[in-house]
Amino acid sequence: MSIVVTGATGNLGRLVVEGLLEQVPADRITAVVRSAEKGARFEALGVRTVIADYNVPESFEGVFTAGDRVLLISSSEMTADRVAQHRVVIDAAGSAAVALLAYTSAAGGHESPLTEAHRRTEKVLAESGLPYVLLRNNWYSEIFVDGLATVVEQGVLVRAAGDGRIASATRADYAAGAVAVLTGEGHENRAYELGGDTAWNFPEFTAELGRQTGREIVYTPVTAEAYTDLLVGAGMPELYASILAGADASFASGELAGTSGELARLIGRRTTPIADTVAAALKR
Structure with missing residues (x-):
């Protein structure tokens, strides 16, 4: 069983991997990166790296194994079909029968253009049959x-x-929340307003x-x-x-x-x- 972080070299993903390294052995962490160069830093720390791209479905073949816990960090490509990109990861995770898929969604109403892709992705997740958790992050x-x-x-x-x-x-606050979910228990099929x-x-x-x-x-x-x-x-x-x-x-x-307090409760400190x-x- 591995904890897999997609988008691991982004601003949020990097902090999540660093936080995981404080909680679990490096060989239990998999960082999904777009190139070997981007993954070199993680490999030096003992983290397994795999090269995959949201835009290349076949690149996710074999990335996940049964029992994995996965963090799907949402695509930042505003001009792309982000729901299709996210579906690539969700489908691969479903085929592998992962234990949990956490998704970095967004706070805000369903009618907002910024949140539309997130809500549609949430629907795909809910219909996938996978155990999932929604991390509805407010702004950084x-x-x-x-x-x-x-x-x-x-x-x-x-x-x-x-x-x-x-x-x-901060991104560090949200990353700590993701780490708490990925390393904790009882988060399946929940939505956190963070x-x-x-x-x-x-x-x-x-x-x-x-x-x-x-x-x-x-x-x-x-x-x-x-x-x-x-x-x-x-x-x-x-x-x-x-x-x-x-x-x-x-x-x-x-x-x-909205100030739900859920992020502070997850990370055990004030934001x-x-x-x-x-x-x-x-x-x-």
């Missing part, structure tokens, strides 16, 4: 501190999120950024349409700009504000406050 806190230096320099943050709150957590212990909004975010930098940072809320135009004008492809604006609309509606993520970003 790290996403909100990308480009922080520019915000500090300009003294303004423009978003389309209004005063809506976001119960984000996120931070405290929801925050952008007025609070800019106030915290100002406090830590000693600079005045102004939050300027705009409409989703204006935000899309702003991003496109800055050179972002319209598809991605509309996705980000749609996400902000979800924040504004309060859709991502990382957004202020800590801001501080870490400013030190880089």
Whole structure:
């Protein structure tokens, strides 16, 4: 029996493998990677690596064995058919009769464009007959501190999120939650709503950024349409700009504000406050 992590060299997958190494012997961990070069780091630690690609179904033949516990990290290819990619892994896991398939889904309503592929994947999983667990992760806190230096320099943050709150957590928090599920018992056929212990909004975010930098940072809320135009004008492809604006609309509606406490219970500690993520970003 092995614990198999797909997408193991991504930002989340790497942290999951590192967390597993603290809990189980390296030879019980399998990292699914896209190339030998990407897997070299894990192999040096004694982790088994296999090369497979969500877009190449035959590459998953023989990856799983009966009794394995699998973490399917959702595809980040927004222009691809992500449900079809996920089905490749689910079908291979089903053929091998794995003991558990955990899927990194997303928090939020069923109508959100960002969550549509996740909900459709959840349906595929439910119909597969596999024992599964849904890890409905809220947003990663790290996403909100990308480009922080520019915000500090300009003294303004423009978003389309209004005063809506976001119960984000760090990738390390979510990775720890995945490790707890993969190494624990009693998680079959459950759905966990995972996120931070405290929801925050952008007025609070800019106030915290100002406090830590000693600079005045102004939050300027705009409409989703204006935000899309702003991003496109800055050179972002319209598809991605509309996705980000749609996400902000979800924040504004309060859709991502839920604080279930389930992530903290899984990992046995409080989640990382957004202020800590801001501080870490400013030190880089």
